[in-house]
Amino acid sequence: MHNRRNSAVLLFMIFIGSGTILVQQCKPNESPIPLHNTENAFVGDQQCKTCHAPEYKAWSGSGHFKAMMAAGDSTVEGDFNGKTLVADGVTSRFFKREGKFFMNTQGEDGLNHDYEVKYTFGYYPLQQYLVEFPGGRMQVSRASWDLKKRKWFHQYAGQKIPPHDWLHWTGNAQNWNTMCARCHSTNLQKNYNTETDSYQTSFSVLNVSCESCHGAGKQHIDYVSGDDYKKGKKVPGAYMKEGKNAGQTAQINSCTPCHARVTEISPHLIPGDELLDNYIPEIPTTEHYYADGQAHDEDFIYTSFAQSKMFRQGVKCSNCHEPHTARLLFSGNTLCAQCHAKTYDDPSHTFHAMGSTGAECKNCHMPGRFYMGNDFRYDHTFRVPRPDLSVKYGTPNACNNCHKDKTDQWAADAVVKWYGPNRKYHFAEDLIPGSRIDENSEAHLVRLLKDTSVPDIVKAAAANYLGNIQTAGSLDALLNCLNLPDAGIRYRALKSLTGFQPDQWLSAVGPLLQDKVRAVRIAAAELYVTIPANRIPPGDYNAFVKAKTELDGYLMYQSDFAMGKVMLGDYYLKQNNYYAAIKYYQQGLKKDSALNYARLNLSVAYNLSGQNAPALQVLQEAVKIDPKSERAWFNLALLYNEMNNKEEAGKALAKAVALKSTNPRVYYNYALLLQQEGKNKQAIDMYSRGIRLAPEDEQLNYALALLYLQTGQNEQARMPAKVLKKYYPDKPDYQKIFQYLKL
Numbered sequence: 081m082h083n084r085r086n087s088a089v090l091l092f093m094i095f096i097g098s099g100t101i102l103v104q105q106c107k108p109n110e111s112p113i114p115l116h117n118t119e120n121a122f123v124g125d126q127q128c129k130t131c132h133a134p135e136y137k138a139w140s141g142s143g144h145f146k147a148m149m150a151a152g153d154s155t156v157e158g159d160f161n162g163k164t165l166v167a168d169g170v171t172s173r174f175f176k177r178e179g180k181f182f183m184n185t186q187g188e189d190g191l192n193h194d195y196e197v198k199y200t201f202g203y204y205p206l207q208q209y210l211v212e213f214p215g216g217r218m219q220v221s222r223a224s225w226d227l228k229k230r231k232w233f234h235q236y237a238g239q240k241i242p243p244h245d246w247l248h249w250t251g252n253a254q255n256w257n258t259m260c261a262r263c264h265s266t267n268l269q270k271n272y273n274t275e276t277d278s279y280q281t282s283f284s285v286l287n288v289s290c291e292s293c294h295g296a297g298k299q300h301i302d303y304v305s306g307d308d309y310k311k312g313k314k315v316p317g318a319y320m321k322e323g324k325n326a327g328q329t330a331q332i333n334s335c336t337p338c339h340a341r342v343t344e345i346s347p348h349l350i351p352g353d354e355l356l357d358n359y360i361p362e363i364p365t366t367e368h369y370y371a372d373g374q375a376h377d378e379d380f381i382y383t384s385f386a387q388s389k390m391f392r393q394g395v396k397c398s399n400c401h402e403p404h405t406a407r408l409l410f411s412g413n414t415l416c417a418q419c420h421a422k423t424y425d426d427p428s429h430t431f432h433a434m435g436s437t438g439a440e441c442k443n444c445h446m447p448g449r450f451y452m453g454n455d456f457r458y459d460h461t462f463r464v465p466r467p468d469l470s471v472k473y474g475t476p477n478a479c480n481n482c483h484k485d486k487t488d489q490w491a492a493d494a495v496v497k498w499y500g501p502n503r504k505y506h507f508a509e510d511l512i513p514g515s516r517i518d519e520n521s522e523a524h525l526v527r528l529l530k531d532t533s534v535p536d537i538v539k540a541a542a543a544n545y546l547g548n549i550q551t552a553g554s555l556d557a558l559l560n561c562l563n564l565p566d567a568g569i570r571y572r573a574l575k576s577l578t579g580f581q582p583d584q585w586l587s588a589v590g591p592l593l594q595d596k597v598r599a600v601r602i603a604a605a606e607l608y609v610t611i612p613a614n615r616i617p618p619g620d621y622n623a624f625v626k627a628k629t630e631l632d633g634y635l636m637y638q639s640d641f642a643m644g645k646v647m648l649g650d651y652y653l654k655q656n657n658y659y660a661a662i663k664y665y666q667q668g669l670k671k672d673s674a675l676n677y678a679r680l681n682l683s684v685a686y687n688l689s690g691q692n693a694p695a696l697q698v699l700q701e702a703v704k705i706d707p708k709s710e711r712a713w714f715n716l717a718l719l720y721n722e723m724n725n726k727e728e729a730g731k732a733l734a735k736a737v738a739l740k741s742t743n744p745r746v747y748y749n750y751a752l753l754l755q756q757e758g759k760n761k762q763a764i765d766m767y768s769r770g771i772r773l774a775p776e777d778e779q780l781n782y783a784l785a786l787l788y789l790q791t792g793q794n795e796q797a798r799m800p801a802k803v804l805k806k807y808y809p810d811k812p813d814y815q816k817i818f819q820y821l822k823l
Contacts, residue, residue: 119298119299120296120298120299120319121296121298122266122267122284122285122291122296122297122298123291123296123297123298123301124284124285124289124291125139125285125289125290125291127297127301128290128297131304132290135290135404136290138402138404138405139289139290139404139405141405142404142405142406143202143203143204143406144287144288144289144292144406145287145288145289146200146202146203146204146287147201147202147203147263147264147265147287147288148199148200148201148202148210148264148265148286148287148288149199149200149286149287150198150199150200150286151180151181151197151198151199151200151209155200156181156197156200156207156209157200157203157207157225157227158174158207158209158225158232159174159225159230159232160174160175160176160181160182161174161175161176162174162175163232165223165232165233165234167223167233167234167237168234168236168237168238168239168240168241169240170185170186170234171185171192172184172185172186172223172232173185174223174232180196180197181196181197181209182194182195182196182197183195183197183209183211183221183223185221185223185249186243187243187250188243188244188248188250188251189243190242190243195211196211196212197209197210197211197221198210198211198212198218199218199286201220201256201260201264202264203227204227205226205227205228205454205455205456206224206225206226206227206233206235206452206453206454206455207224207225207227208220208221208224208225209221209224210256213250215276215277215278215279216257216278216279216280216281217255217256217257217278217279218255218256218257218261218281219249219250219254219255219256220249220254220255220256220259220260221249221254222234222235222236222241222249222254223249224452224453226453226454228454229454233453233454234453235452235453236453237453244673245673245674246642246671246672246673246674246675251671251672252641252642252671252672253672255640257270257272257279257281257640258270258272258640258641261281261283262337262338262344263288263337263338264287264288265283265284265285265286265287265288266283266284266285266286266287266288266289266291266292267283267284267285267291267292267296268281268282268283269281269282269283269347270347270640272637272639272640274636274639274640277640277667279640288338293321293322293334293335293403294320294321294322294323294334295320295321295322297320299319300318300319300320303315303318303319304318321334321351322334326396327396328394328395328396329353330353331396331397331398332382332385332396332397333353333355335381335382335397336355336359336361336381336382337358337359338380339380339381339382340359340361340362340379340380340381340382340383341361341362341368341377341378341379341380341382341383342359342360342361342362342382343359343360343638344358344359344637345357345358345359345360345598345599345602345634345637346358346598346630346633346634346637347637350598354567354596354597355567356567356568356571356597356598356599356600357597357598357599358598360571360599361382361383361386361537361568362379362383363383363537363540363541363544363568363572364383364384364387364511364537364538364541365515365541365544365545366515369383370475370476371473371475371508371511371512371515371516372466372469372473372475372508372511372512373387373461373507373508373511373538373541374447374459374461374463374475374476375449375457375459375461376449378451378452380457381460383537384459384460384461385460385461386535386536386537387461387463387507387535387537387538388460388461388462388463388535389462390460390462391535392535395419399418399419400415412440413425413439413440413441415441416441420441424441425439425441427439430444431494431498437482438482442458443478443481443482444465444478444479445462445463445464445465445478446458446459446460446461446462447459447465447476447477447478447481463506463508464504464506465477465478465479465491465495466503466506466508467479467480467488467489467491467492467494467495468492468495468503469508469509469512470488470491470492471488471489471492473512473513475508475512477491479491479494479495507528507531507533507534507535507538510524510525510527510528511524511528511538511541511542514528514542514545515545517545517548517549517742517773518742518772518773519772519773519775521545521549522546522549522551522553522554522557525542525543525545525546525549525554525557526542526546526553526557528542529542529543529557529560529561536566536568536569537568539561539564539566539569540566540568540569540571540572541572543557543558543561543569543572543573543576544572544575544576546558546573546576547575547576547577547578547579548579548742549774550579550580550744550774550776550777551774551775551776552776552807555577555580555584555585558573558576558577558580558585559573559585559588561573562574562588562589562592567595567597567599567600570592570595570597570600570603571597571599571600571603574589574592574600574603574604574606574607575603575606577589577607578606578607578610582607582610582611582615585607586611586617587617589604589607589608590604590617590619590620590623592604593605593608593620593623593624593626593627594623594627598630601626601627601630602627602630602631602634604627605624605627605628605630605631606631606651608620608624608627608628609628609631609651609654609655610654631651635647635648635651636648639664641671642668642669642671642672642675642678643668643672643675644668645664645665645667645668645671645678646664646665646668646675646677646678646681648660648664649661649662649663649664649665649668649678649681649682649685650681652664653681653684653685653688656688658685658686658688658689659689661681661682661685662682662685662686662689665678665679665681665682665685666682669682674705676702676705676706676709676712679698679699679701679702679705679712680699680702680711680712680715682695682698683695683696683698683699683702683715683719684715686698687719687722692719692722692723695719696716696719696720696723699712699715699716699719700716702715702716703716703735708739709739710735710736710739710740710741710743710746711736711741711743713732713733713735713736713739714732714733714736714741714743714745714746714749716728716732717729717730717732717733717736717749717750718749720732721749721753726753726756729753730750730753730754730757733746733749733750733753734750736750737750737766737769742773743773744770744771744773744774744777744780745770746770747766747767747769747770747773747780748766748767748770748777748779748780748783750766751763751764751766751767751770751783752783754766755783755787760787760790760791763787764784764787764788764791767780767783767784767787768784771784771800775803776803776807778804778807778808780800781800781801781803781804782800782804782813782814784797784800785797785800785801785804785817786817788800789817789820794820794821797817797821798821798823801814801817801818801821801823802823804817804818805818805823
């Protein structure tokens with residue numbers, strides 16, 4: 081389960097098959113509903129056992145088989161014989177009563193209660209437990225059983241998580257229906273009702289069974305039982321989503337939905353090879369990854385693997401992992417030696433003794449981290465250690481993971497001694513400085529997009545970062561991305577165009593309303609939602625209506641997440657439906673009271689609906705909760721200014737500047753205020769700082785040129801005036817400046 085909140089982005093920057101399947105409701109005491117004969121349907125793992133006995137046997141000992149099981153003596157690994165765990169201010173006791181398993185622990189009211197364990201959840205290296213709550217909710221305990229050390233432990237060691245917090249075990253972050261269920265059961269349908277905030281979640285098979293990977297099996301069963309098959313008529317794939325000897329795309333698309341941090345688009349899956357028809361995978365940005373793309377948060381596998389040379393060379397999951405047991409095919413360096421030369425498993429390459437920890441390929445090329453307290457996972461980027469980048473940028477490296485008593489420079493010097501002074505180019509050399517969003521970032525990001533050796537998922541990250549750079553060069557790069565073959569790049573480019581004016585992207589975005597990939601159509605519709613109906617080109621209108629229907633479905637499907645509620649709020653705010661926006665922002669904050677992004681836009685909705693008093697209250701609460709949020713201070717400054725409280729507006733702007741805001745509007749507004757107060761020197765400094773972030777910004781360059789002229793600094797005025805001459809040569813307001821400076 082994810083253990084971090086979704087980070088918010090800048091204000092207004094996110095807005096985000098046939099046949100009946102009969103399923104079993106998630107009540108442990110109810111009998112399974114009989115499977116009906118339909119065009120295609122889930123038939124259950126027992127139907128596979130006869131023909132695929134070896135695979136069935138292998139699977140029945142796997143973590144997938146044990147992903148979720150009814151609580152019982154044969155499935156519960158934890159010690160429920162009166163054991164007690166005292167951790168982070170909470171005392172929990174585990175016991176049995178009348179043959180059932182119970183936890184006595186802190187509830188959402190802050191008091192201890194007895195909770196019956198209905199299901200086990202996961203198996204190795206830790207087992208969690210599910211408790212049923214009203215409204216169809218199932219919550220996952222944070223008190224977990226460590227199968228390695230055979231003891232109870234708390235995953236958030238050292239963190240006291242109060243009741244009503246999003247991360248408390250009774251909160252939205254630990255809600256099985258929303259966060260976990262889809263990847264631990266087969267054919268999961270969460271069936272969330274946004275109005276009642278309740279679930280009627282269902283599944284076909286309790287655990288991760290055959291059809292989770294291979295797809296609904298009835299057509300396959302009918303085929304192999306029919307005359308055509310017996311007569312030797314072959315059907316490619318035998319009506320299975322992932323057949324025997326599946327290629328890289330089919331196999332990775334089968335594994336990715338659960339072995340990646342993804343957003344699910346709809347419960348109605350579109351068959352085919354395009355991942356973004358059904359899921360939006362995370363990209364390697366600093367929201368969840370280190371600046372160089374290494375895994376940081378609980379990011380699973382896909383986004384890391386998609387950065388690797390392995391991925392580019394066609395390597396698939398089953399080249400290393402046996403698919404039914406999920407175990408590695410070989411131990412140690414033998415696994416890598418399937419493809420790589422023997423010389424790599426030698427001290428001449430590793431500079432470590434044979435058989436030592438430092439000589440293991442995975443420890444240098446797949447540095448790992450612990451998640452969920454005791455679950456060590458390896459980074460699947462398969463990168464060469466770069467301690468020189470650690471010296472320059474502070475990113476981690478595999479060498480110092482082991483040699484913790486040494487400096488990054490020591491490790492970098494060792495690499496130079498062994499391999500010489502020159503390092504082969506890695507995309508991290510541009511991705512890291514590109515992520516910093518300063519005056520140098522654009523060149524690095526554009527370079528990534530133009531380099532054919534750079535992985536597509538890294539290019540998608542570059543497109544994402546360009547959304548924070550409001551320049552003509554950034555706009556051109558994003559518009560060029562719309563024509564690239566990778567759907568992930570197109571999707572992220574569309575999301576980044578939110579910060580640009582519609583007339584700058586309208587003609588380029590229109591065709592993508594009919595893009596072949598659903599996520600791209602949805603992102604195009606998100607942009608078009610901001611356009612008044614009378615400005616939508618007639619030729620795009622019907623396509624927009626269809627794409628908007630997909631967008632509506634996507635947003636409603638996300639509405640059980642705290643951030644999903646906020647996305648709905650953003651959606652209605654864009655359409656000037658302020659009261660609906662307020663409703664969903666408030667619902668989002670009810671699910672996650674620390675989600676400050678919701679407060680920022682809630683205050684905007686209040687302000688635009690003429691309710692400045694609650695708008696001010698919400699922003700004051702936001703800066704109290706997160707005093708380091710430069711965006712919150714900036715919004716507060718704008719509201720104070722509108723309410724004619726110049727003194728408090730100035731204080732709030734100074735706070736945003738002190739927090740090193742990367743928003744050029746902060747510096748523009750503060751400079752205007754300083755100029756009004758006669759503090760011209762300070763105003764010039766603020767305009768200049770804003771221009772360093774947005775060199776081509778029209779308002780900043782005009783204001784600075786004018787202030788220089790007003791203060792008799794004609795020579796200094798030439799530089800911002802030249803920018804105006806280059807990008808806005810025909811604008812009437814600037815002609816006198818051009819004439820006066822003889823430009």
